[in-house]
Amino acid sequence: MMAAEAGSARNTLLAYRSDLEKADADIAAGIGAADSDALKALAQHWSGLSSATVARRSAALRRFYAFLFEEGLREDDPSAALPKPRLQRRLPRILAPDEVERMLARAEERAGSGKPLALRNLALIELLYGSGMRASELCSLPRLALSRRNQPFLILRGKGDKERLVPISDRARDAVDRWIEHCPEGKWLFPGGKAHLSRVRLFQLVREMAADAGIAPDRVSPHVLRHAFATHLLSGGADLRALQALLGHADIATTQIYTHVDSDRLVELVNSRHPLARGN
Structure with a gap:
């Protein structure tokens, strides 16, 4: 159902499978036959887990029991008994614009040597920060993704197998x-091993580039650069709906987290634009 009807990505399917298998191991009768008491007892089994992990496993089980009930495979849905941890949404880690510029400048300096790997790294970081692509989307770009001259955008099939338009900056292009002049022949724009560059290797490369620019590596990751893309766009006046489309968020509530990150700009916006602002 999740693959065919919901169109869930492979990583999502693997995560749900893992959570269901772990829950199944904690229930003597198995998750298929579990009743409300068995689900209540999971709170004790999961007491040592983080609130985020408990919430994720509970969400997987709720979807599982809803499916069984809708398909007539169970006469009840016992998921109301699942643990419900309170979650406080963490603000995303971001980098200041000057820190990102330092990373880009250092990558450009390295690329000046003409060495293929330095040119590849520059292309990676320019695309990450200049487009807000997810790590998996970037790693799996086809070699011909930007084959047309002066192509200002990409059409990506990203999370949830949904297509979206991703603009490409002139610098990234x-x-x-x-x-591409040095890229080995093959299917992928960023080849690695027997297929494309892995997300783990991209994570390592981004941290190496951060360290090279004098930034603490533990502060930087591909996802942090995606957050920086979003936050810096919002600071520049981007519309929240446009940002939602650029990031590929299904729910604008996910995008709204950046309004908390950029609270200083929002305060300044009220003080300068509101009709009752002092001086107007």
């Missing part, structure tokens, strides 16, 4: 053009 230039970096890709320089890299």
Whole structure:
């Protein structure tokens, strides 16, 4: 159902399978036959887990029991008895614009040597920060994704198998053009091993580039650069709905987290634009 009807991505399917298997191991009768008492007892089994992990496993089980009930495989849905931890949504880690600029400048300096791997790294970081792509989307870009000259955007099939338009900056386009001259022949724009560059390797490369620019590596990851893309766009006046489309968020509530990150700009906006602001 999740693959065929919901169109869930492979990583989502693997995560749900893992959570269901772990829950099944904690219930003597198995998750298929579990009753409300068995689900209540999971709170004790999961007492040592983080609130986020408990919430994720409970969400997987709720979807599982809803499916069984809707398909007539169970006469009841016992998921109301599942643990319900309170979650406080954490603000995303971000980098200041000058820190990102330092990383880009250092990557550009390295690329000046003309070494293929340095050119590849520059293309990676320019695309990450210049488009807000997810790590998995970037790693799996086809070699011909930017084959057309002056192509200002990509059409990506991202999370949930949904298509979205991703604009490509002139800087990123230039970096890709320089890299493609040295890119090994094959299917992928960023090849690695027997397929494309892995997300783990991309994570390592981004941290290496951060350290090279004098930034603490533990503060930086591909996802942090995606957050920086979003936050810096919002600071520049981007519309929240436009940002939702650029990031590929199904729910605008996910995008709204950036309004908390950029609270200083929002306060300044009220003080300068509101009709009752002092001086107006």
